Amino acid sequence: MKGYREAIDELDSYEAFIGHIYKVENLIVFPYVNLAVSHHPLNKSEQLMYIDRSYLVFGDVERFAESDTELFSKTTQAGYHLCHGGVSVIDLQFKEFIIECNHCALFLFNDSIIRTEPWVPIDAETRTQNMAERNIAFMSLEPDIEKMKRELTAESDK
Numbered sequence: 001m002k003g004y005r006e007a008i009d010e011l012d013s014y015e016a017f018i019g020h021i022y023k024v025e026n027l028i029v030f031p032y033v034n035l036a037v038s039h040h041p042l043n044k045s046e047q048l049m050y051i052d053r054s055y056l057v058f059g060d061v062e063r064f065a066e067s068d069t070e071l072f073s074k075t076t077q078a079g080y081h082l083c084h085g086g087v088s089v090i091d092l093q094f095k096e097f098i099i100e101c102n103h104c105a106l107f108l109f110n111d112s113i114i115r116t117e118p119w120v121p122i123d124a125e126t127r128t129q130n131m132a133e134r135n136i137a138f139m140s141l142e143p144d145i146e147k148m149k150r151e152l153t154a155e156s157d158k
Contacts, residue, residue, distance in 0.1 A: 019139025059103035
């Protein structure tokens with residue numbers, strides 16, 4: 001797995017699919033299918049390209065809210081103020097989250113694929129599934145949170 005800390009604000013989750021969100025201590029992990037990227041080391045162009053499988057990881061979280069519901073909030077000032085969302089593969093509802101944190105990174109699998117056509121993990125409204133089941137299983141499996149935590153910390157120490 002490879003992590004990218006730069007240009008997190010250039011990720012677009014509007015058409016993405018979210019799996020089970022993991023919250024451990026003050027770390028939050030979003031498994032994503034179809035996260036879009038542009039103006040980023042993974043895709044420097046203006047045209048959106050879509051990542052088949054990835055994790056967005058938020059560390060040292062100061063605030064976490066879903067729509068208008070505060071799920072967690074501290075009084076300190078965080079370095080990043082982000083809004084991410086997507087369609088939940090659990091209930092097919094669009095979710096929107098506000099995250100304020102001091103560390104964040106995008107993690108891709110070693111064999112993640114980035115392309116111009118969107119990825120669809122399940123049949124949803126006007127979109128037809130175009131991914132094999134084996135490639136979407138990660139959305140419901142617990143990620144290696146300890147490894148992600150170590151990489152976030154190691155990157156912030158540099």
